[in-house]
Amino acid sequence: MSISRGAKGANASALLARLEKLKATYGEGAGDKKLELLKPLAGRPLGSAGEVYRLHETLSFLHAYPDSKPVLDLVERMLGGFSKRSDLKRFNRALADTGIAGTDIYYAFFWVTARWLIRRFPDYLTIDWVVFDNKKKLVGLLPALLPYSEIYALEILCYAPEEWLQRLKGPGETDAAFVVRRFAAYKAGSLAQEKLYDDIDVPMRLAPGPRTPNRTVAKYAGAPVVFRQRPFSRARPNLKNEIKKPPVRVATLSPREGRRLIDMAVVGMITHARDLDAFAYGDQYGVSLVDCGEGLQFACIGQIPERRYLLEAVYGFLALQNGVPLGYLGATTLFNSAEINYNVFETYRGAEAASIFGRALAAARYLFDARTFSIDPYQLGHDNSEGLHSGAWWFYYKLGFRPEDRQVRVLVRSELGELSRHPRRRSTLSTLRKLSSQPMFFYLDRKHRDVLAKLPLGTLGLKISRLLADRFGGDREKGLRVLSREADRLLDVRSRQSWPAGERQAWERWCPLILSLPGISGWSPADKRALVQVVRAKGGRWEARFVSLFNQHRRLKNAILKLAE
Numbered sequence: 001m002s003i004s005r006g007a008k009g010a011n012a013s014a015l016l017a018r019l020e021k022l023k024a025t026y027g028e029g030a031g032d033k034k035l036e037l038l039k040p041l042a043g044r045p046l047g048s049a050g051e052v053y054r055l056h057e058t059l060s061f062l063h064a065y066p067d068s069k070p071v072l073d074l075v076e077r078m079l080g081g082f083s084k085r086s087d088l089k090r091f092n093r094a095l096a097d098t099g100i101a102g103t104d105i106y107y108a109f110f111w112v113t114a115r116w117l118i119r120r121f122p123d124y125l126t127i128d129w130v131v132f133d134n135k136k137k138l139v140g141l142l143p144a145l146l147p148y149s150e151i152y153a154l155e156i157l158c159y160a161p162e163e164w165l166q167r168l169k170g171p172g173e174t175d176a177a178f179v180v181r182r183f184a185a186y187k188a189g190s191l192a193q194e195k196l197y198d199d200i201d202v203p204m205r206l207a208p209g210p211r212t213p214n215r216t217v218a219k220y221a222g223a224p225v226v227f228r229q230r231p232f233s234r235a236r237p238n239l240k241n242e243i244k245k246p247p248v249r250v251a252t253l254s255p256r257e258g259r260r261l262i263d264m265a266v267v268g269m270i271t272h273a274r275d276l277d278a279f280a281y282g283d284q285y286g287v288s289l290v291d292c293g294e295g296l297q298f299a300c301i302g303q304i305p306e307r308r309y310l311l312e313a314v315y316g317f318l319a320l321q322n323g324v325p326l327g328y329l330g331a332t333t334l335f336n337s338a339e340i341n342y343n344v345f346e347t348y349r350g351a352e353a354a355s356i357f358g359r360a361l362a363a364a365r366y367l368f369d370a371r372t373f374s375i376d377p378y379q380l381g382h383d384n385s386e387g388l389h390s391g392a393w394w395f396y397y398k399l400g401f402r403p404e405d406r407q408v409r410v411l412v413r414s415e416l417g418e419l420s421r422h423p424r425r426r427s428t429l430s431t432l433r434k435l436s437s438q439p440m441f442f443y444l445d446r447k448h449r450d451v452l453a454k455l456p457l458g459t460l461g462l463k464i465s466r467l468l469a470d471r472f473g474g475d476r477e478k479g480l481r482v483l484s485r486e487a488d489r490l491l492d493v494r495s496r497q498s499w500p501a502g503e504r505q506a507w508e509r510w511c512p513l514i515l516s517l518p519g520i521s522g523w524s525p526a527d528k529r530a531l532v533q534v535v536r537a538k539g540g541r542w543e544a545r546f547v548s549l550f551n552q553h554r555r556l557k558n559a560i561l562k563l564a565e
Contacts, residue, residue, distance in 0.1 A: 113266065145185075
C-alpha cells in the first residue's frame with residue numbers, strides 16, 4: 001500500500017505515529033513521504049493532550065530541519081495556526097507550561113524577566129495566588145513600596161494579600177503589573193531591587209495572547225535556510241579538530257538586530273522555564289552572529305556593562321538552525337579558557353547535539369582565544385537531576401573531557417572496567433553523583449594551572465575586602481573614591497571625565513584590585529598603560545575586547561594568579 005492511500009484511510013493517531021518514525025529520516029524521497037502524512041494531520045484533530053504535544057514537537061523538529069521548501073511551507077502554516085487547533089483548545093489545561101502557542105506558562109520569573117514581560121505584555125501576566133507561599137512577606141514590604149501617605153491604611157486595615165493588591169492596583173492593571181512596577185520605582189540600587197524581589201519568589205501566570213512568548217513560531221527572520229537531504233551522522237566529532245575550524249563568518253550586529261536576538265533568547269528561556277543572565281541582561285550593542293554553515297548560527301550575546309563580573313566575561317550563545325532556536329550555551333571566559341554550560345532543548349536532542357557543541361566551542365575559541373574548556377559540576381549532574389538522568393557526564397567524557405580530581409579518576413577507571421565486562425550495564429545514579437562532583441576539562445594543548453575554573457576567586461575577593469576593611473572600615477564609598485584617585489596617580493591617568501559611563505564604572509570597580517596587585521608599582525609605563533586599556537575595555541561596548549587584552553597582558557595575569565594564591 002502506498003503512503004498516499006494509507007494516509008487517506010488512516011486515523012490521525014496512526015498518521016502521527018508514522019510521521020514520528022519518519023521525522024529524522026532524510027534523503028530517498030523522505031520529504032515527499034512526510035508531506036503525505038503532514039497534509040491530513042493539518043486538518044484532523046487528535047484524541048489526547050499527549051498526541052497534540054507530539055505533533056507539535058515533530059513540527060518543531062521539521063521547522064529546524066526541513067527536507068524541502070514544500071515541507072517547510074506546510075510546517076510553518078501548521079505551526080502558525082497551531083493555537084487555533086480544536087484539539088489544542090480541548091486539551092489546553094493539560095498542555096500548560098509546554099511553551100506551545102495558545103497555552104499558559106506558570107513560573108516564578110526572576111526580576112529582570114518579570115520587568116521584560118511587564119513592559120511588553122502587562123495585560124497577560126498575573127500572580128498565581130494559589131501557590132504563592134510568600135504572600136505575607138510581600139504585604140510586609142508594601143510600606144516601602146508605596147507613597148508615605150498610604151501608610152495609614154496599611155497599618156490600620158486588615159485585608160488578605162490578594163485583597164490588598166486588588167485595592168491598590170489600577171482599574172486596568174493586573175496585580176502582577178502593579179507589583180513589578182512598584183519594585184521598579186523602589187528607591188534602591190538595581191542589585192537591591194533584584195534581590196528584594198527575587199527573595200519573595202512571586203509565582204505568576206503568563207496567559208496566551210497575540211505575540212506573547214511561545215516557542216511554536218519562534219524563528220529569526222532572515223536566517224539562511226539550508227534544506228537537509230542527508231541522514232544525521234551518529235559519529236562523535238573529533239573535538240580537537242572541530243574546535244580548530246573557524247566559523248564561516250562573524251558579523252557584529254546593529255543595536256536593533258541585537259535587540260531582536262536578545263528578545264528571542266529571552267523568549268526561549270521563558271518558554272523552557274529557565275533563566276540565563278547573559279540573555280536577561282543582554283547588551284544590544286554587544287551582539288554578534290556567528291555563522292557555522294549548513295544553516296547553523298550562534299547569536300553571541302554579551303552583558304550590559306553594569307552587570308559584568310569584575311574579572312571573567314560571560315557570554316550567552318543562542319543556537320539557531322535555519323533560524324529556529326535549538327538550545328543555548330553559556331561561556332564564562334578568561335585566561336584563554338572558558339567554562340561551558342550547554343543545553344539542547346528536548347525537542348532537538350538526538351539530532352546533532354555533539355556536532356553543535358563542537359561548533360560552539362570553535363566559536364568560543366575564535367571569539368575569546370579559549371584553548372581550555374571546563375564543565376562545572378552542576379552541568380554534569382551535581383545537585384541537578386536533569387543533568388544526572390540525561391547522562392551528561394558520559395556525554396562530555398566521550399567527547400574527550402576528563403576529570404582531574406584523583407578520587408573521581410579512580411572511580412572512572414573502576415566504572416569503565418565494569419562497563420567493558422557488562423556492555424549493557426548503565427552507570428547507577430549513585431555513581432553518576434560521585435562522578436559529577438568535580439569539574440571536567442578539555443585541553444587543546446598542554447595541561448596548565450592558569451585556567452578560570454581553577455582560579456580561587458573567593459580568595460582574591462577576600463584580599464580586596466581586607467584592603468578596604470583595614471583602610472576604610474564601613475565607609476566603603478569613601479574608600480572607592482580614595483582608591484580611584486590613587487589608581488589614577490599610579491597608572492598616570494590624567495582625567496576620566498571624557499570616558500563613557502561604563503568605563504568609569506569599571507574603573508571604580510577595579511581600583512581596589514589594581515591597588516592590591518603585587519609589584520604593580522614596579523611595572524613599566526607600557527604595562528601600566530596596557531592595564532588602563534584592559535580596565536576600560538571591561539566597561540566598553542564589546543567585552544570580548546577586554547578578554548583579548550587581558551589574555552595578552554602577561555604581567556597582569558601573573559599578578560592576578562599570585563594575588564589569588
